[in-house]
Amino acid sequence: MKKDNVDKIIDQWALELPDLDASPMAVWGRLKRTVKYSERRLAENFSLYQLNSGEFDVLATLRRSGGEFKLKPTDLYQSLMITSGAITNRIDTLEKKELVKRVHDSEDRRTIYVQLTNAGYELISRAVISHTQTEESLLKGLTKEELAQLDQLLKKLLSSLEEQ
Structure with a gap:
């Protein structure tokens, strides 16, 4: 090499x-x-989808949550490891783009969820496929065995850093 x-x-x-x-x-x-x-x-x-990485992360988190594709803002920012202020800004931006909406809990109106709109669902469903194809293209220089080894080594490293 x-x-x-x-x-x-x-x-x-x-x-x-x-x-x-x-x-x-x-x-x-x-x-x-x-x-x-x-x-x-x-x-x-x-x-290509008029998104940035933070917006993509919010939409992808909602999409992979399944069910009604909705989460509490607290669950979102904890999942994404960002501040509550940052998630509020992302939600506001995505709401203006009509990709998410804030909805009240049917039993407790004080509880608010962030939910994918139909447009948000359609967009992230396409974008995540393109995203994984891009990630795959970035890794094309490694064999499947090397990818598995790298994944395990990074997992081990991350685990040790998270314990510190």
Whole structure:
């Protein structure tokens, strides 16, 4: 495999500080670069549906919830790991686009849900297919076995970070 920009950075550190173990820098550098590249490609796909990644996340969360495709705002922001203010802004934007609506609970009018509209349901049902195709294209450089190994390693890393 040919050298990449991260290899060049690590080589420079090896010359300047030979005793420095820069291997963690290599891993995080590649992860950051991978995220930046993939976010750009995913954003291009979201734009085909006049969405940004945050709006997509809300619609996708509602869509995968099943049933009546509705959740309380609290459940949404906890699922998406964002603040209550951020979810309010996203809901407001999606409501203006007529992709979601706020509905009262039939038994307790104080309880409000966010629900996909028919237009929101149709849009996210198409967008999620295109989204997974884009994600698949980003991973085409790896074999199925490598993908499974990478998935397990990232799962292990994430678990250890969440425990800290």
